[in-house]
Amino acid sequence: MPATASSRITRLRFLLRASLRGPHVLAFLPALALGSFWIGGEGFLLAVTLAVPVLLAASGGIELPSSMGAVLTRNPNFIDTHGAISMSDDALGRARASSMYTACILIDIDGIEILEERFGDTTVQSARDLMLARLRTPLRKKDRAVRIGDTRFMVLLGPALRLDLESLLQITSRLQSVLEEPASIRGTTQYMTATLGFCSSVRLPDAAAGRDMFEAAGAALSDALANGPSAIRAWTDSIKAARIARQSLRIEAARALENGQIQAWYQPQICTSTGRVSGAEALARWIHPERGVIAPHNFLEILEEDGRMPRLGEVVLSQALNELHSWDKAGIDVPRVSVNFSMSELRNPKLVELLKWEIDRFELTPQRLGIEVLETVIAQTKDCIVVRNVAALAKLGCFVDLDDFGTGHASITSLRRFAISRLKIDRSFITRVDRDEDQRRMIAAILSMADRLGLETLAEGVESVGEHALLAQLGCDHVQGFGIARPMPADQLVTWIKAHNARIAEAPRLGRRSS
Known part of the structure; x- marks a missing residue:
């Protein structure tokens, strides 16, 4: 655009604003209102009557009273x-x-x-x-x-x-x-x-x-x-690519949750006194038709962001109780199955009724279900609904496991308040416990506290025979980890338990150190 034309337009805008500046412009409002009513009826009349002063104020034509300006602008320092x-x-x-x-x-x-x-x-x-x-x-x-x-x-x-x-x-x-x-x-x-x-x-x-x-x-x-x-x-382009991939994964994860691709896999837990299976933890795994098994950290966060954790909890719980019922029929002894519960699930006021219905549906008793709650939830929550739900589940007969113990700074009062049944000692305390004296002293202190409080203990993340043996000697009740078995589908767990029971029937038992 030529400079002369641009300057003319600028001057025209200036003259227009100057002519409209001041309260005198409102003298034309009745005529505008009458015309708007004639053209569009009452609705158009109301719109024009309210909009004209605001538009003039926004363009600088008139100044509104300070109170009205505050209503229109709200907080100028904050926007949605x-x-x-x-x-x-x-x-x-x-x-x-x-x-x-x-x-x-x-x-x-x-x-x-x-x-x-x-x-x-x-x-x-x-x-x-x-x-x-x-x-x-x-x-x-x-x-x-x-x-x-x-x-x-x-x-x-x-x-x-x-x-x-x-x-x-x-x-x-x-x-x-x-x-x-x-x-x-x-x-x-x-x-x-x-x-x-x-x-x-x-x-x-x-x-x-x-x-x-x-x-x-x-x-x-x-x-x-x-x-x-x-x-x-x-x-950057790499963030762009990751964002596109994440969005695609988000859409696929929502579908996978409903079409059965996300399944419960099971990691066995072993009693250190008998060597036999004392339970199994149900863990979500996504069986993708093209990518194979997708690790939980790649989709759990997405499901949480989308508010789908309660639905995931329903899927895993239903599958776990169904498998426990099937194992009982097949004569496979799995005393208890544990399921992780997120904060959003624990806030559900109907959680206890839902679990009662599911347990009855599969002809089980509440003692067969373990509720795993993160220590960070116990340590930080002030939500009365969460406290009531956990207490009600414990009263019902479910076992309450405090997961990742040692990472959330839960007090002894919290352990009592939430009716905790068992401490799951975080893997960070278990690693190299058979070779690190400081780790050993820490585990001994945790086990001593649990014993005095009357709580069972389970060490998670056990990856070697040495760690397993030392934990048994120190008095840890149960162990779980890759050194024992990785998470697996339900049918593979049955095969693993049969083979495990056959091995311990022939091998000497790992005993605790005599006091």
């Missing part, structure tokens, strides 16, 4: 995801109109949530305001920074001629340094960590929209968070 995408669209449009570039930077602050537990909501809001003020300090006037979540912030850079990887890394590093400076809050020094992910419009296709830039920055931030605190990641 929809607003963030709209802002990204605007930033991308302004940059392209100037033949320049922009970038979206997403930041996650670690340390704010801890303040809520210690000081309450008011202090947390002050901390958020402080982080936002710090974030805006090094930015230019045309850059924008807002909060988009409890601990998440967004920066949109104004149009720039050069936004390559090197310059963006410098910008993000500078932002991170400012955010991570010590903060004085309620008379104490607090240290926050900032993790950042960003995407420049340079790396986006010409047809990309603001949503694409925002989601690409979000994917980069997710990658940064997966790599530890204070990480910075840029949107």
Whole structure:
């Protein structure tokens, strides 16, 4: 467009805004209202009457009363995801109109949530305001920074001629340094960590929209968070490929859960006194028709993000109880099957009734079912529903196993409060226990505490004969791990148990060390 034409349009816009500025423009509102009623009836009349003052105010034509302005703008420092995408669209449009570039930077602050537990909501809001003020300090006037979540912030850079990887890394590093400076809050020094992910419009296709830039920055931030605190990641082709693959896996996982591809496999647990099978843990495995067996860490997180963990729990529980019933009919002695329960399942107010129905359906007793609850759940939960459910299941007769014991800092009071039956000692304490004196002392202390509290013990992650033998000598009640058997389908477990029983009938038993 020629410069003269552009300048004429600019002057015309200026004159139009000037002519509409001021409350006198509302003198035309009755005429507009009457015309709108004649054209479209009452609905159109109402829309025009309410919309005109707001549109004029948004364009700077009139100033609304401060109270009305507050209602319209809400909190100018906080926007939701929809607003963030709209802002990204605007930033991308302004940059392209100037033949320049922009970038979206997403930041996650670690340390704010801890303040809520210690000081309450008011202090947390002050901390958020402080982080936002710090974030805006090094930015230019045309850059924008807002909060988009409890601990998440967004920066949109104004149009720039050069936004390559090197310059963006410098910008993000500078932002991170400012955010991570010590903060004085309620008379104490607090240290926050900032993790950042960003995407420049340079790396986006010409047809990309603001949503694409925002989601690409979000994917980069997710990658940064997966790599530890204070990480910075840029949107790259590898992240793009991983994101596409993850989305494909997400769709497939949802289907697999309903079409029977996700199945319960079983890992046997051995009694150290008798050497016989004392139970089996049911573990989810995805049997993909093309990729084979997909490990749990590749799909459990996806199912949790999609809110499908309760459905997975139903599938595994039903299969496990069905197999236990089948083993009883076949004369295969498996005293108990244990099933992992997620936090979302434990929050279900109908959980106890559901389990009662499932146990009765397969003609079993509650004592045949073990409920595995992570120690982190026990240590951190304040949810009364979770406490009531676990207590009710224990009262029903189910065995409650505290999984990954030693990683969640559960107190002795918590062990009593949740009616724990058995401690599953985390594998980190078991590794090299037969060769590491410090590990041995730690295990001895755990076993001594469990004995005094009247709790059974199970060591998970046993990978060698030496570890198995020493744990038996120290008094650990049960063992489980790859050194004994890997998880396997139900039919293979039957074969394994028959072979195992035949071996222990012929071999000397692993005994405990006499006191």
